[in-house]
Amino acid sequence: MAFMTIADRAPHPRELMLLSVAGAVLFFGGWQLLAMSGAVSPQTLPSPIAVIGTAWQLAFEPFAGHTLLQHIVASLGRFAMGFGLAAAIGVPLGLAMGRFRLLDDIVSPIFEALRFIAPLAWVPFAALWFGTGIGGPVMVIFAGAFPPCLINAYRGAKLVEVRLVEAAQTLGAGGFRIMAEVLLPGALPSIVAGLRVSAGLAWQSLVGAELIVASAGIGYVMVQAQSNLAPAIVMAGMLSVGVIGLAIDVALRRAERLVKSRWGQA
Amino acid sequence: MKDIRFDNVTKSFPTRSGTPFVAIRDVSLAVAEREFVAVVGPSGSGKTTLMRMAAGLDHPSEGSVRVGGREVTAPGPDRAVVFQQFALFPWKTVRENIAFGLRCKGVPRARQDEIVAHYLKLMSMEGTEDRFPHQLSGGMQQRVAIARSYAIEPDVLLMDEPFGALDAQTRTVMQEELVRLTRKEPRTVLFITHAVDEAVYLADRVVVLARDPGRLREIIDIRPTREAEDWDSRPIDQVMDLASFTHLRTQVWRLLRDQIRPDD
Numbered sequence: 001m002a003f004m005t006i007a008d009r010a011p012h013p014r015e016l017m018l019l020s021v022a023g024a025v026l027f028f029g030g031w032q033l034l035a036m037s038g039a040v041s042p043q044t045l046p047s048p049i050a051v052i053g054t055a056w057q058l059a060f061e062p063f064a065g066h067t068l069l070q071h072i073v074a075s076l077g078r079f080a081m082g083f084g085l086a087a088a089i090g091v092p093l094g095l096a097m098g099r100f101r102l103l104d105d106i107v108s109p110i111f112e113a114l115r116f117i118a119p120l121a122w123v124p125f126a127a128l129w130f131g132t133g134i135g136g137p138v139m140v141i142f143a144g145a146f147p148p149c150l151i152n153a154y155r156g157a158k159l160v161e162v163r164l165v166e167a168a169q170t171l172g173a174g175g176f177r178i179m180a181e182v183l184l185p186g187a188l189p190s191i192v193a194g195l196r197v198s199a200g201l202a203w204q205s206l207v208g209a210e211l212i213v214a215s216a217g218i219g220y221v222m223v224q225a226q227s228n229l230a231p232a233i234v235m236a237g238m239l240s241v242g243v244i245g246l247a248i249d250v251a252l253r254r255a256e257r258l259v260k261s262r263w264g265q266a
Numbered sequence: 267m268k269d270i271r272f273d274n275v276t277k278s279f280p281t282r283s284g285t286p287f288v289a290i291r292d293v294s295l296a297v298a299e300r301e302f303v304a305v306v307g308p309s310g311s312g313k314t315t316l317m318r319m320a321a322g323l324d325h326p327s328e329g330s331v332r333v334g335g336r337e338v339t340a341p342g343p344d345r346a347v348v349f350q351q352f353a354l355f356p357w358k359t360v361r362e363n364i365a366f367g368l369r370c371k372g373v374p375r376a377r378q379d380e381i382v383a384h385y386l387k388l389m390s391m392e393g394t395e396d397r398f399p400h401q402l403s404g405g406m407q408q409r410v411a412i413a414r415s416y417a418i419e420p421d422v423l424l425m426d427e428p429f430g431a432l433d434a435q436t437r438t439v440m441q442e443e444l445v446r447l448t449r450k451e452p453r454t455v456l457f458i459t460h461a462v463d464e465a466v467y468l469a470d471r472v473v474v475l476a477r478d479p480g481r482l483r484e485i486i487d488i489r490p491t492r493e494a495e496d497w498d499s500r501p502i503d504q505v506m507d508l509a510s511f512t513h514l515r516t517q518v519w520r521l522l523r524d525q526i527r528p529d530d
């Protein structure tokens with residue numbers, strides 16, 4: 001991440017790396033010093049070392065019914081389901097909307113309106129309709145992950161050269177083949193960029209949803225820890241959320257770059 | 267085989283100002299089964315538009331376009347199109363591009379490979395089957411596009427300046443190749459070109475269009491002369507030196523010249 005003004009020159013990758021490390025050291029060092037100074041009680045602000053220690057401990061000792069790893073697995077499972085569902089519906093629908101004007105005209109108004117309901121605002125509805133087990137949280141993740149899947153597939157399909165679709169038609173390709181073999185590959189760079197955004201939103205929405213509906217998962221751990229007045233556990237949960245979110249983003253960024261480099265110049 | 271009939275076809279496009287732009291006005295033209303018709307005309311005279319209507323990619327505002335006696339409503343593999351700009355799938359290899367139409371038809375894999383190999387050889391492109399279009403020169407890309415259309419063995423071939431991107435040498439080879447191919451296995455061909463030489467050399471008849479609006483100006487019969495002087499059995503450069511050839515070429519050229527403007 002880089003917050004730069006226009007006047008800034010772009011830093012060299014190695015400089016960037018150094019700056020990132022320096023930033024992290026400053027942040028965690030400051031936090032550690034503040035915690036050690038005794039100015040704030042450990043009951044309010046545990047030190048980063050204490051948080052990491054707690055996370056390590058949680059990996060072996062169950063809290064709220066499960067070990068931290070089991071909670072993470074529960075969260076990742078929901079994440080995969082919600083995100084997968086959003087991609088499986090959003091991408092084909094977006095492509096089809098990019099291709100068929102009628103479908104676009106039918107779906108767009110509903111979509112545009114529903115899009116303004118924040119993922120977390122779906123929680124009460126999701127809990128009522130799909131329960132607090134698997135369905136509810138998955139529905140909330142879906143609400144967060146769906147829009148970028150659909151929008152990027154739609155935009156990608158619109159950018160595919162009309163000539164290529166026409167060539168496929170004159171060669172006898174039907175609607176499905178055109179979607180799968182022309183629109184999908186043509187829109188792939190845009191779709192992959194959308195999936196990355198979508199995965200980030202899915203992960204954010206998930207943890208939010210777990211704060212409210214769930215009996216396992218990182219969000220659930222954090223809520224339980226809060227009511228047990230265990231700030232180190234709360235923060236260990238936050239740490240896990242951040243690290244896993246970062247890992248998902250890095251993985252998808254890499255996939256995105258791969259697709260762009262293989263597709264971009266074609 | 268199928269014929270193509272344009273009956274009193276007018277095509278206009280909507281414009282922002284509201285008054286529609288007339289690209290083609292009242293064109294009637296019949297291309298007989300197995301006939302090779304070349305269309306020449308200045309830029310903007312509606313050549314591409316005419317071809318797109320036969321392909322089913324555009325629809326006439328007035329009049330009718332029929333192929334094989336049936337009104338054209340949508341594109342179909344009975345009418346293969348070679349586009350003015352290459353329309354190769356950038357994410358497919360040469361082999362996959364040529365095989366695309368065959369897969370749509372459900373041709374078995376082994377047969378697909380045979381057909382692809384056959385056309386690659388015909389286009390002198392052996393050894394390129396695993397390359398992607400962006401790894402080919404413009405001329406090679408165009409040859410792949412042509413192979414892709416031939417491969418589905420359409421009744422009607424619609425070609426929009428297919429040799430426009432080729433260098434003079436390759437162009438000559440391709441022209442001879444097309445003559446060989448279409449005389450051996452005659453198809454109904456609508457062939458659009460800027461090049462008068464090419465039109466006269468290839469076609470049974472040359473259609474000259476005028477522009478503003480695009481309309482039919484004249485149709486010139488080439489076939490009687492070609493057959494009388496047996497052009498097809500001679501090399502192309504010899505044909506182009508024949509008095510009969512230059513005479514026809516001049517005739518077409520005059521019809522065009524009257525309407526050429528400095529901006530062409």
Ligand SMILES: Nc1ncnc2c1ncn2[C@@H]1O[C@H](COP(=O)(O)OP(=O)(O)OP(=O)(O)O)[C@@H](O)[C@H]1O
Nearest residue numbers: 279287289307308309310311312313314315316480
């Ligand atoms: N979709 C469209 N919308 C509006 N006008 C169009 C459209 N397609 C073609 N035209 C116009 O119709 C006229 C004929 O176009 P067309 O492409 O058929 O010409 P052409 O003879 O093929 O020209 P060229 O030799 O340059 O390829 C042009 O004036 C063009 O601007």
Ligand SMILES: [Mg+2]
Nearest residue numbers: 313314350426
């Ligand atoms: Mg044209």
